[in-house]
Amino acid sequence: MGNTLDGIKVLDLSQGVAGAYCTKLLSGFGADVLKIEPPKVGESTRGLAPFAGNKPGVEQSLTHLYLNTGKRSITLDLEAVEGRDIFRRLAADANLIVESSIPGTMTKFGLDFNRLSKDNPGLVMTSITFFGQDGPYSHYKAGEIIAQALSGNLQITGSPDREPLMVGDYFAQYVGGQTACVSALMAVFHSIVFGEGQSVDCSIIEANTDLLDRWGIDAVLGRGDQPRTGMAHHWTYPTQLYPCRDGYVALGIEPAGWSAFADMISNDALRKPEYTGPDRKQHHGDIDPIIEDWLKDLGKLEVFEESQKNRMSSGILMTPEDMLESPQLQARRFFERIEHPSIGLHMYPGAPFQISESEWIQTRAPLLSEHNHEVFVGQIGFSEVELADLSAKGVI
Amino acid sequence: MANPLLGGIRVLDMTQIRAGPKSSRWLADAGAEVIKLEARGRSDSRGFGRRGSGDTADPAEVVSVEAQREGNRVAFEQLNRNKLGLSIDLSFPEGKELFKRMVGISDVVMENFSYGVMDRLGLGYDDLRKYRPDLVMMSMPAYGSSGPYRNYVSFGWAQEHMGGITSRTGYPGGPPQKTGSIVADPVNGVHGAIAVMMALVSRAKTGQGRFIDFSQLESMILLSGEAILDYSVNGRPPQRNGNRNHILAPQGVYQCAGKDNWVCISVTNDAEWAALLGVLRSPELADVSRFASLELRLENHAAIDDFINEWTRHRDKTQVMNELQNAGVPAAAVLDQAEAYRNPQAESRNFLVELPHPDGITFPYSRSPSRFSKTPAEVRTPGPLLGEHNEYLLGTLLGIPNSEQKRLESIGVTATFSTKLN
Numbered sequence: 001m002g003n004t005l006d007g008i009k010v011l012d013l014s015q016g017v018a019g020a021y022c023t024k025l026l027s028g029f030g031a032d033v034l035k036i037e038p039p040k041v042g043e044s045t046r047g048l049a050p051f052a053g054n055k056p057g058v059e060q061s062l063t064h065l066y067l068n069t070g071k072r073s074i075t076l077d078l079e080a081v082e083g084r085d086i087f088r089r090l091a092a093d094a095n096l097i098v099e100s101s102i103p104g105t106m107t108k109f110g111l112d113f114n115r116l117s118k119d120n121p122g123l124v125m126t127s128i129t130f131f132g133q134d135g136p137y138s139h140y141k142a143g144e145i146i147a148q149a150l151s152g153n154l155q156i157t158g159s160p161d162r163e164p165l166m167v168g169d170y171f172a173q174y175v176g177g178q179t180a181c182v183s184a185l186m187a188v189f190h191s192i193v194f195g196e197g198q199s200v201d202c203s204i205i206e207a208n209t210d211l212l213d214r215w216g217i218d219a220v221l222g223r224g225d226q227p228r229t230g231m232a233h234h235w236t237y238p239t240q241l242y243p244c245r246d247g248y249v250a251l252g253i254e255p256a257g258w259s260a261f262a263d264m265i266s267n268d269a270l271r272k273p274e275y276t277g278p279d280r281k282q283h284h285g286d287i288d289p290i291i292e293d294w295l296k297d298l299g300k301l302e303v304f305e306e307s308q309k310n311r312m313s314s315g316i317l318m319t320p321e322d323m324l325e326s327p328q329l330q331a332r333r334f335f336e337r338i339e340h341p342s343i344g345l346h347m348y349p350g351a352p353f354q355i356s357e358s359e360w361i362q363t364r365a366p367l368l369s370e371h372n373h374e375v376f377v378g379q380i381g382f383s384e385v386e387l388a389d390l391s392a393k394g395v396i
Numbered sequence: 397m398a399n400p401l402l403g404g405i406r407v408l409d410m411t412q413i414r415a416g417p418k419s420s421r422w423l424a425d426a427g428a429e430v431i432k433l434e435a436r437g438r439s440d441s442r443g444f445g446r447r448g449s450g451d452t453a454d455p456a457e458v459v460s461v462e463a464q465r466e467g468n469r470v471a472f473e474q475l476n477r478n479k480l481g482l483s484i485d486l487s488f489p490e491g492k493e494l495f496k497r498m499v500g501i502s503d504v505v506m507e508n509f510s511y512g513v514m515d516r517l518g519l520g521y522d523d524l525r526k527y528r529p530d531l532v533m534m535s536m537p538a539y540g541s542s543g544p545y546r547n548y549v550s551f552g553w554a555q556e557h558m559g560g561i562t563s564r565t566g567y568p569g570g571p572p573q574k575t576g577s578i579v580a581d582p583v584n585g586v587h588g589a590i591a592v593m594m595a596l597v598s599r600a601k602t603g604q605g606r607f608i609d610f611s612q613l614e615s616m617i618l619l620s621g622e623a624i625l626d627y628s629v630n631g632r633p634p635q636r637n638g639n640r641n642h643i644l645a646p647q648g649v650y651q652c653a654g655k656d657n658w659v660c661i662s663v664t665n666d667a668e669w670a671a672l673l674g675v676l677r678s679p680e681l682a683d684v685s686r687f688a689s690l691e692l693r694l695e696n697h698a699a700i701d702d703f704i705n706e707w708t709r710h711r712d713k714t715q716v717m718n719e720l721q722n723a724g725v726p727a728a729a730v731l732d733q734a735e736a737y738r739n740p741q742a743e744s745r746n747f748l749v750e751l752p753h754p755d756g757i758t759f760p761y762s763r764s765p766s767r768f769s770k771t772p773a774e775v776r777t778p779g780p781l782l783g784e785h786n787e788y789l790l791g792t793l794l795g796i797p798n799s800e801q802k803r804l805e806s807i808g809v810t811a812t813f814s815t816k817l818n
Contacts, residue, residue: 004598004606029594049643050626062629066621113769132767137741141668141726145639145647149660149728152736154649156576157565163649164658164730166639167575168564174619175579178586183766185593186401186426190771192600194399198770206747206765209736211577213762214414214471219733220748220760221470226733230573239553241562241572248572250557255549308548315554317563317572319634320627323617331543334614346628352618353591354540356607358598 003030004358008188011036011090012071013078014100015044017170018128018204020067021177022184023098027070028351028360031096034375035068035366036087039075039394042368043068048170052343058368059342063170065365066348069338073366074375075396078109082395089380091116095191096184097125103133113199123197124187128180132203142205147172151208152216159230175211176204237281238288241317244295249303251291252313264310265294340364372396400427401771405596407504408433408495409479412440414552415612416508416536417475418585423504423592424478425764425773431498431789432476434782435485436811440472473759473779477751481780482789486517488809495519497794500527503599504534504592511537511546521607530605532595536588540611550612552581559616564623566636580616587615645693646672646700649730652713658730659708659716669693671724678703737762753778783812 008031012023020043027033037043047056048063077083088111091097097116099106106112106127113125127133130142137150148154148166158165180202191197209216215234219225226234233239241248253261258280262270267290275283295303300316307314316322323329324347335347351360376382376396390396405428409420417432417440424430434440482498485491496519499505505524507514514520514535521533535541538550556562556579562572588610595606617624626632639660641647647662663669666689673681681687681703686696693700708716713729720727731739737748737760745767752758764773790796790810804810 002598002602002604004594006598007601008597025590048622050622050630050632052629054630062625063622066625131741132745135741135744137721140721140728141664141724142728143644143662143664143726145641145649145660145662146726146728149649149658149730150736150739150741152731152733153576154660155656155658155730155732158573159567162567163639163651165565165567165573165649167579168561168634168636169623171561171579171619175583175586178583178590179765182422182586182589182593183764183768185590185597186422187768187771189593189597189600190399190401190403192597194403196399196770198768200769201767203745203765206742206745206762209742209747210762210765211579211582212733212736213418213474213577213582215577216733216737217470217474217760217762220737222734226576228576231571233553233574233578241557241574243571248557250554252551252554254551308545311549313549313551313554315550315558317557318560319563320560320620320624321633323560323624324628328539328543328545328613329617332540332611332614334617343625343629346625349617349621349624350614352587352615353534353611354609355591355595355598356609357604358606 002358003361004355005029005031008032008096009094010034010096010098011094012098014098014128016100017045017048017063017067017173018176018180019098019100020045020064021174022126022128022181023071024067024069025181025352026184028362029355029358030361033071034090034371035071035073036076037073037368039077039369039396042075046368062343065340065343068365069348069362071366072371072375073368074372075369077395078111080393080395082390082393084109084111086380086395087111088116088119091123092119094120094123096188097123098128098180098184099125100128103127103129103138117197121197122191122195124184124191124200126180126184126187126200126202128176128202128204130204132206133201144170144172147176147205147208151205152212153208156226156228158228160228164228172204172208176202176207179207179210237284238291242291242295244298244300244303247300247319248317249295249300250315250317252307252315254313256311260310261312264306264312265291267294336362338362338364341367369396398771401768401773402426402428405429405504406502407431407506408498408502410505410507410509411536412508414475414581415584415588416506418582419534419536419588419592420479420506421475421477422586422589422764425775427771427773430479431482431502431785432479432780433495434481434483435491436483436782436808440476470759473753474761476779477761477775478777479780480789481782481784482786483783483811485809485811486519488807490804491809492518494790494794494804494809496524496527498789499524499531501793502528502531504532504596506534506536506588506592508536510549511535511539511541525605528605530599530603532592532599532605532608534588534592534608534610536584536610536612538612540614541609552578552584555580555584555612555616558613560620560623560634561616563634564620564636567638568636568640570636572636580612583619584610584612584615587618640697642694643690645690645697646704648701648704650701650705650708652708652716653710654712657713659713660728660730661704661720662726663693664726666690668725672720675720675723675725676703676707678707749775751775751778754781781813783810786810786812
């Protein structure tokens, strides 16, 4: 059984969540991903919270341990001329390079797409940056909250009575990583079929603006800005997060509809004709207390099962604990047990989707420089003496 | 002419609403021939947004042909530009036969019906492979094609909460909040496009087709990996930290002049803090005993926030961003949706383009967030009308004579936007 991306060679020079997520997906489906890290400090996800035991350290970041599964790690200093020469040798038979440096850096190093593709015409080079390779903001500093702000997502998240709110942790960068991944695969496909490589410029901010697809263009057309609506859907009702006994229910009454909902919670007060139509949201002040009273003694899973039995699309707010215990995720063997020297044996999320006749293979994240010997001696052909010399000079 | 990015790939796209059409939009932008399959009385979400309020998205919603042609088709246009329109009613045996013939000349079939619908129609993967042995097919019901939840119904609304991202979205000490753009569908849409591309890369090398079992829940959980490890390794449940970050301080969203205008600032090191002080010129914040290190700034964050708010609240958000960025401080104007598409950066990269629609309206479209140096992914054509390309697809590609096409339309197997509804 061949794996989906067998034989695809990826050099991952990227720093941060977006690039790491992009190549994690490629690695899981069989691509050979070689992570090229700065000597000593390593790639920047190693410095991202949360940390095992709350202690920072290059092998302690849970973000790194999750995002770099399945990859190999070598260290290489691209500031050094020798480092760049070694990189060129690796690039000569790579299918894909993923990088995230400040625009212009790769050219400064003589490692830009035009130079590298001379020896490897099928090469694809994907650059992931917050702003993209050009434009008046491309030299601005950015990070997670800044990407959420400039993409238009921050303004519409949170309570109408408070300041806009960011979506948790590294969300915008994950979205950037997804976008880079699909784009890289398209360019690799094109290279395999037509023999032509190319460079791909991915903007994390534009990838996140693209999340606005359904409603954002309405605002462009001057049809009104979407308000912040806290826990409630901005349009339909009672599509809303409500507290219940042990957590939160994400209520959704379709496709069964309002009268089926009134039947389910057996409350005749909900049967007023003015509640059945599309203007029901106007009456939320009367309806919300009825729903909250119904939910206060119920467990989230009870509400979920009862809703589904009645063809309603409710969900629940799942915590990691709920996920690990979910009968659905257990039946599909979604979580995978992986052992790592610094954290031991733990459950990791598995494949984002299942592809027939191929496996998702996820091995632990590499230790910093774990594969230096294998790559520099075994693959490139340096002698043990040369390897020691490179190490002594700080090139690796 | 040069080969498009996905030159030669034909996709039969049965998906509806948002996640699925987002997946196939990636393929359509990249130059695959994506054929949007609809049927008379079962067209995809063309009325969304037009009604303005009311019941949530029912995939079986019937929107009249007239309604499809008028008013707000903005959401439909964003998700379905660059696609061709084919209408075949699969409830007719002749409709199924037409569909199978289309599968025979297609590379990919994508669908997001409830689990089991395609099998019940006799159009499951094993059936369709008879017509196209190297077919790539993706089924994307909410909870995947196996397990006790496989028949459960869900829309994107529930999936962002099931997938866990909102358990880490909220003001400190407060409840979870929904995401502004209800992100599960577009996130799952991109993962879906990744899945199809992996299968196509593999097929290009081996000649083998694949079936993709896509669970929207599982796809969404992938964005919460570190939080799951934080729980299992450290025993820590999901945290809601508002806009704060415990290794960056100050970080927050601050009020600016005007109504609902804000700027965010995120200081990542001491040098940026010094740069911020240089702009704010606040003698109080220069107090090294209270603010000189990350630890001190985290401890006195509320006081810093007050000083920053005092400075920002009479200033313009864009000017604040530019002034701080030019001083080396990470900052951004919090853009509303229209500004996100139209600001100096987006305009410089031509992120928004316009196309005239056959209906006589000019629609704006956002371009692909990725730029390909040799095979651009451009917005080329507006979203298709119902059955707009029936004649090309059934006549030119399948070779069905004109008279036969007319007969099929007259008995309701096919329809176009100009067919009279009974």
